[in-house]
Amino acid sequence: MRAIVVGAGIAGLATAWWLREAGWETTVLEQRTERGGAARTEAATAGTLPGGYVIDFFGPGYDAVERMGLLDRVRAHDLALEGVQYRTPRGRPTARMGGEALLRLSGDRLVSLLRGDLELVLRASLGPEADVRHGVGPVRVDPGGDGVSVELTDGTVERADLLVGADGTHSRVRALVFGPEEDYRRYLGAHTAAFLFEDPEVARALGRELHMLEAPGVQAGLYRLSEATGATFLCHLAPDGALPADPRARLRQVYSGMGWHLPRVLETCPPRPFYDAVEQITVPAWSRPRVVLVGDACHAVSLMAGQGASMAVAAAEVLGRELAATGPSAERIGAALARYEERVKPVIEAKQAAGRRTARWFVPASAARLLVRRQALRLSSTRLAARVMRPFLTGPDTAGRPRV
Structure with missing residues (x-):
């Protein structure tokens, strides 16, 4: 049997x-044209982050990568x-969470890496013989009883x-088969951005910690x-989800009141971070006949x-095992797609609900909430807090089945 996978991300x-x-x-079809190390180096030179920013990778995905035999590579x-x-806008330290506390919260199973590096590991695991095509994507999808036809941007038609x-x-794929993005999008009140910078002096000053102003x-x-x-x-908080025409200008405007090393770093921001x-x-239902969504496309x-x-x-x-x-x-x-959704969706819905509940604490809107969060961060470094919070972070284990 054959599957067409749209998206060469994680x-x-x-x-x-x-x-x-x-x-x-x-x-595997990927609209982006970049390939491997050369394009990655080019992107880094331009200040952009291929694949996004640093992630703390732990929980069910960490366990899955271990079962794939890729943990050492990750x-x-x-x-x-x-x-x-954590620091004030001028750089004065206010609260700190040590690496040992982060490891306790994850059950000592955590790795912090760039999203793009996780992509590189997964791509290499498929081997050079894998059919991965860049610079092409779907323009029309025709599912049928005996398969699905996908018309691509290069004019060819693939069946699977x-x-x-x-x-x-x-x-x-979601737009073509399930409907417009607006039907499934839930804005949480903030914008995010990331870019690389080259500055040996600032890099040395940062040491081995993430510094949050x-x-x-x-x-x-x-x-x-x-x-x-x-x-x-x-x-940063933003009144609506509309993205600015000039993201660099928006970032310099929003963060103009901050000091420490940030003004110097913002001067190096690329035009399109x-x-x-x-x-x-x-998405209420993750599959249609012969079509299924996985990852951020549906959850x-x-x-x-x-x-x-x-x-x-x-x-x-889970999807692979069910199929x-x-x-x-x-x-x-x-039937396999229904079982996949039945197993994964409840866990996703719980995590999404938790994200909505904690949204106001992720970027506190007031000085009072900042003070409360700093105190919570101090308490989170205790062993008792780790025992209480760990199940909410890593998810429950389920009778010998993959943790999802």
């Missing part, structure tokens, strides 16, 4: 791996951050037993990637909830 590559493990032939990209230091939409929050309605993170380079993680709205995607949990990459990898495993024992008929494939 969700798409993990899905392709598990489908291939189940005996399926896979073709851990090789660990930035080995020693903690998170299943189409997998793993192409992120702005999924083209915070003020009501805004926060800016800085961390070192190497002796000469660093990266930003920016998040990574910039997006913070939102969730909630983006947002920065507020975290673990988006982890949940994408875990969901890909492993099915046949080519539409009925059997449909």
